[in-house]
Amino acid sequence: MKIDITVNGGNRQIDEGTDLAALVDSLVKKNSGIIVELNETIVNRKNWNSRIVEAGDTVQLISFVGGG
Amino acid sequence: MIKDSPLIIGGKEIKNRFFLGTGKFKSKSDMKESIFQGQVEVVTVAMRRVDIDRHSENILEYLPEGTIVMVNTSGARDAEEAIRIARLAKAAAGIEWVKIEVINDSKYLLPDNYETVKATEKLVSEGFTVLPYMHPDLYAARELQAVGAAAVMPLGSLIGSGQGLEARRFIEVLIREIDVPIVVDAGIGRPSHAADAMEMGADAVLANTAVAAAGDSPTISKAFSMAVAAGRLAYLSKTMESKEIAAASSPLTGFLFDEKK
Numbered sequence: 001m002k003i004d005i006t007v008n009g010g011n012r013q014i015d016e017g018t019d020l021a022a023l024v025d026s027l028v029k030k031n032s033g034i035i036v037e038l039n040e041t042i043v044n045r046k047n048w049n050s051r052i053v054e055a056g057d058t059v060q061l062i063s064f065v066g067g068g
Numbered sequence: 069m070i071k072d073s074p075l076i077i078g079g080k081e082i083k084n085r086f087f088l089g090t091g092k093f094k095s096k097s098d099m100k101e102s103i104f105q106g107q108v109e110v111v112t113v114a115m116r117r118v119d120i121d122r123h124s125e126n127i128l129e130y131l132p133e134g135t136i137v138m139v140n141t142s143g144a145r146d147a148e149e150a151i152r153i154a155r156l157a158k159a160a161a162g163i164e165w166v167k168i169e170v171i172n173d174s175k176y177l178l179p180d181n182y183e184t185v186k187a188t189e190k191l192v193s194e195g196f197t198v199l200p201y202m203h204p205d206l207y208a209a210r211e212l213q214a215v216g217a218a219a220v221m222p223l224g225s226l227i228g229s230g231q232g233l234e235a236r237r238f239i240e241v242l243i244r245e246i247d248v249p250i251v252v253d254a255g256i257g258r259p260s261h262a263a264d265a266m267e268m269g270a271d272a273v274l275a276n277t278a279v280a281a282a283g284d285s286p287t288i289s290k291a292f293s294m295a296v297a298a299g300r301l302a303y304l305s306k307t308m309e310s311k312e313i314a315a316a317s318s319p320l321t322g323f324l325f326d327e328k329k
Contacts, residue, residue, distance in 0.1 A: 033126020067114025068089030068276030
């Protein structure tokens with residue numbers, strides 16, 4: 001079954017029961033240096049494959065970039 | 069020979085008074101080389117959502133070990149958003165230096181001093197070393213100092229404009245009246261601008277576009293470091309006063325030729 005979530009401000013449909021690790025891997029080639037926020041709370045990398053993304057969740061993939 | 073007193077911010081002694089922003093470089097290696105050639109100790113970085121279609125690597129991996137990394141809160145439109153960015157940087161990478169940048173207008177990118185004071189107060193209370201980027205207003209600078217800012221960063225001119233020290237008179241006011249270090253940030257275009265700021269008595273200068281957009285970034289980064297050091301020495305030496313008329317440098321007697329009759 002598909003559920004609706006928000007990723008980086010945009011709507012996405014994912015399979016129910018998808019964990020954060022699988023979600024991140026489906027979005028980016030390399031996940032190094034990426035910070036993941038789930039519903040405005042950072043999820044530690046080591047917990048990515050134990051956190052299941054639920055319907056209505058807001059996910060942000062963030063990284064450090066060059067800036068002045 | 070005059071000995072300078074060290075620049076101390078957030079309990080750290082900083083030897084190079086030239087701070088460098090890491091945005092807009094031609095490549096990450098160009099940025100890395102610019103840090104190296106300028107012997108830069110303090111840099112700024114930003115935080116952004118990952119561009120899912122083309123995620124590039126983590127910029128922190130390109131910074132030499134020992135670099136003091138200051139996260140800017142660019143993108144924040146109010147104090148709350150700035151506070152959130154700082155907390156994210158701390159949780160994600162242990163970064164505790166934050167350049168508060170609260171901007172609500174995309175044309176001039178002028179900082180909102182009111183929101184900046186609010187964010188500074190909150191983040192100082194959470195243990196951050198806070199360097200707020202601000203429009204050089206004496207009242208706001210006093211507030212920032214009062215709430216615990218580690219330094220104050222008045223703009224020289226509009227971000228990325230390269231116009232130099234358009235706000236010089238107001239920066240001078242801050243230099244005279246504010247006790248925490250003054251770091252001139254924004255609008256610096258050339259090393260001579262940076263030297264000028266240091267001669268005025270600023271404690272440090274931050275530039276980004278001036279280096280990233282130059283023809284040769286690593287070389288100009290070195291020039292900036294030299295200019296900042298030169299300007300600092302000039303300030304410490306107390307430069308001469310300027311005059312309206314000439315004053316000869318060679319003796320006025322013993323000329324080789326008689327006066328014409």
